[in-house]
Amino acid sequence: MKTPVSVLVLSSLLALTVWTTGDLSGSPAGYVVAGTPTTTNAAEGPEVVEDSMHEFMEYVFQPTYRRLKVTMAAEPVDNSGWKALKSDSLILAESCNLLFARLPEKNADDWARHATASRSEGSALYQAARGKDFVKATSAYKRMLNNCNACHRQFENGKHILVP
Numbered sequence: 001m002k003t004p005v006s007v008l009v010l011s012s013l014l015a016l017t018v019w020t021t022g023d024l025s026g027s028p029a030g031y032v033v034a035g036t037p038t039t040t041n042a043a044e045g046p047e048v049v050e051d052s053m054h055e056f057m058e059y060v061f062q063p064t065y066r067r068l069k070v071t072m073a074a075e076p077v078d079n080s081g082w083k084a085l086k087s088d089s090l091i092l093a094e095s096c097n098l099l100f101a102r103l104p105e106k107n108a109d110d111w112a113r114h115a116t117a118s119r120s121e122g123s124a125l126y127q128a129a130r131g132k133d134f135v136k137a138t139s140a141y142k143r144m145l146n147n148c149n150a151c152h153r154q155f156e157n158g159k160h161i162l163v164p
């Protein structure tokens with residue numbers, strides 16, 4: 001089956017949104033993370049793999065959150081603990097960008113606001129983990145979960161309230 005042109009145009013726009021809303025500081029030379037896509041072929045680019053929000057949260061967000069919760073229970077004692085923290089916080093922060101490709105039909109602005117806030121606190125958690133600052137990490141972690149929960153409250157009738 002051929003993909004309709006409108007879908008392709010929409011997915012390139014979404015790709016562009018993800019690219020242009022990303023934090024561009026510190027991107028290593030040689031990687032294009034912003035601006036126009038490097039290909040003119042609209043069929044090449046980001047595309048949603050799992051369009052069920054339930055499966056997406058269950059397989060991308062939930063296992064990451066569960067690992068993070070264990071890691072955040074006490075300050076990491078060695079480098080592998082900090083690496084685990086950096087990995088899971090980065091996975092969650094970047095995964096929040098993927099929520100922009102899954103806007104709901106109603107209240108899409110609120111959805112985008114929750115996704116932005118969760119990503120930004122996830123990013124703060126990642127940066128704190130890079131700096132091995134557990135005090136900062138703990139407060140960013142709690143702020144991130146508050147924003148994850150804000151979306152769950154609005155769009156899931158208060159189900160899935162996550163605790164640090």
Ligand code: HEC
Pocket residue numbers: 053054055057058061062065092099111112114115118122144145147148149151152155156160162
């Ligand atoms: C923009 C909205 C939004 C944001 C932001 C959001 N979620 Fe969710 N989340 C949902 C929705 C919608 C569901 C319910 C999916 C379903 O079951 O249909 C959900 C469900 C979940 C679940 C339950 C999954 C299951 O299988 O029972 C977990 C865990 C979860 N989210 C973790 C997170 C974490 C961690 C964050 C923050 C880093 C986060 N979510 C941010 C919308 C969001």
